[in-house]
Amino acid sequence: MAIACRSDGSPEGWRLVPTDASPLPGVRRANAIGTGDFDRDGRLDVAVLGGDPGELLVLLNRGLGRFEPSAQGVIAVGRDASGLAVGDLDGDGVPEIVVCRHDDFEIVVLRAGSDGSLAPAPGSPRVSLREGTPHSHNIVLADMNRDGRLDVVQAQSDMNVVVVLLGDGAGGFDAAPGSPFAAGRHPYTVVVADFDSDGAADFASPNADGQDLTAWLGDGIGGFSPAPGPLVRLPGRGLGLAAGDVNADGHTDLVVNCDDRDEIDVLVGDGTGSFRRAAGALAASGRIYGQRIADLDRDGIADVIAPCIDARAVAMWPGRREGPIGSSPRSFATPGTDSQVMAVADLDGDGILDVVTAGWDLATVSILLGRGPEAPR
Numbered sequence: 001m002a003i004a005c006r007s008d009g010s011p012e013g014w015r016l017v018p019t020d021a022s023p024l025p026g027v028r029r030a031n032a033i034g035t036g037d038f039d040r041d042g043r044l045d046v047a048v049l050g051g052d053p054g055e056l057l058v059l060l061n062r063g064l065g066r067f068e069p070s071a072q073g074v075i076a077v078g079r080d081a082s083g084l085a086v087g088d089l090d091g092d093g094v095p096e097i098v099v100c101r102h103d104d105f106e107i108v109v110l111r112a113g114s115d116g117s118l119a120p121a122p123g124s125p126r127v128s129l130r131e132g133t134p135h136s137h138n139i140v141l142a143d144m145n146r147d148g149r150l151d152v153v154q155a156q157s158d159m160n161v162v163v164v165l166l167g168d169g170a171g172g173f174d175a176a177p178g179s180p181f182a183a184g185r186h187p188y189t190v191v192v193a194d195f196d197s198d199g200a201a202d203f204a205s206p207n208a209d210g211q212d213l214t215a216w217l218g219d220g221i222g223g224f225s226p227a228p229g230p231l232v233r234l235p236g237r238g239l240g241l242a243a244g245d246v247n248a249d250g251h252t253d254l255v256v257n258c259d260d261r262d263e264i265d266v267l268v269g270d271g272t273g274s275f276r277r278a279a280g281a282l283a284a285s286g287r288i289y290g291q292r293i294a295d296l297d298r299d300g301i302a303d304v305i306a307p308c309i310d311a312r313a314v315a316m317w318p319g320r321r322e323g324p325i326g327s328s329p330r331s332f333a334t335p336g337t338d339s340q341v342m343a344v345a346d347l348d349g350d351g352i353l354d355v356v357t358a359g360w361d362l363a364t365v366s367i368l369l370g371r372g373p374e375a376p377r
Contacts, residue, residue, distance in 0.1 A: 022334075026337075027050030031050065031137075032084035047059075047097055048358050054080060058112075089169075095112065096111055100128075100138070134156065135158040135159070136154050145218075150167050151166045154190065156180065187214060188239045189240050209237070214226075241255065245302050253268050289341070290341040314339060316329055340357075346370075
């Protein structure tokens with residue numbers, strides 16, 4: 001079945017629609033959002049992390065686009081909480097929430113009860129390093145050595161390194177051989193994906209002070225080596241990366257946002273671990289942070305979507321099978337939320353990805369449900 005497309009390349013009929021209850025009460029200074037089935041009812045719930053004074057709120061999914069705070073409400077997770085990741089660390093089928101903080105090495109692991117309430121896991125908090133000056137903005141869970149267990153990856157900005165901690169399958173972690181790994185000057189965040197098409201996880205960081213990119217390639221058994229190719233220069237102080245194939249060539253690309261710019265740049269991957277900056281940037285209607293790459297419109301090609309802080313909206317650039325991604329985005333309002341961070345997931349189980357955003361100055365959460373078109377056949 002053919003699907004009619006708009007001039008920007010996205011299928012006719014696809015859109016993002018705020019739920020009737022949006023915006024929902026959230027937390028102050030939102031830094032990260034994650035999704036997982038915390039109360040074990042088969043529906044994805046939402047976890048929102050606030051950095052000041054360091055709060056976490058779980059919104060339980062009641063179906064049909066309805067969400068409500070867990071009975072536990074907002075819980076304290078430590079001042080200046082900066083990063084959040086969700087994953088099943090101990091193999092029991094229930095996801096844990098992992099939180100890092102801006103100015104210490106501690107990693108807080110929270111285990112969810114059947115009602116969605118959270119409690120520290122045994123051994124929490126863990127530590128990523130024991131010496132140096134801590135400074136981190138995000139944390140990633142991924143299987144870095146193909147043993148079926150989730151590991152931790154974290155950039156430490158003031159130390160100019162990326163830390164890789166290998167999981168033991170019981171909630172514990174040990175440093176990977178060679179960890180921490182050298183980055184450029186002030187690696188702000190880290191992203192994990194397969195850059196060289198060998199099936200093993202790799203990682204990359206945008207270096208804010210160096211205004212360039214560092215990438216390391218994994219060997220699948222916990223070892224890492226610098227990616228080949230020339231140094232990739234960025235157009236400013238790089239803050240965040242998203243990874244995915246935005247031009248349908250089978251290779252992982254990166255999308256980077258830089259400090260105080262209302263546009264983002266595509267770094268085209270060649271499948272060997274090397275990247276080049278594409279001509280032209282993707283312009284938006286406000287500053288961008290927290291972009292994601294996913295096939296939102298279900299045309300088989302990954303799209304770029306990002307929260308626009310100043311516009312109280314999200315912008316979506318449709319991916320294209322031939323040629324560069326479209327430079328003009330579609331914009332969808334996030335009423336009552338100055339969208340700072342975002343997560344993408346199928347929250348209502350209809351097979352179409354939805355979007356959750358949370359604010360910075362406004363302690364609110366907006367949920368936008370994906371609607372139409374029918375999936376291609």
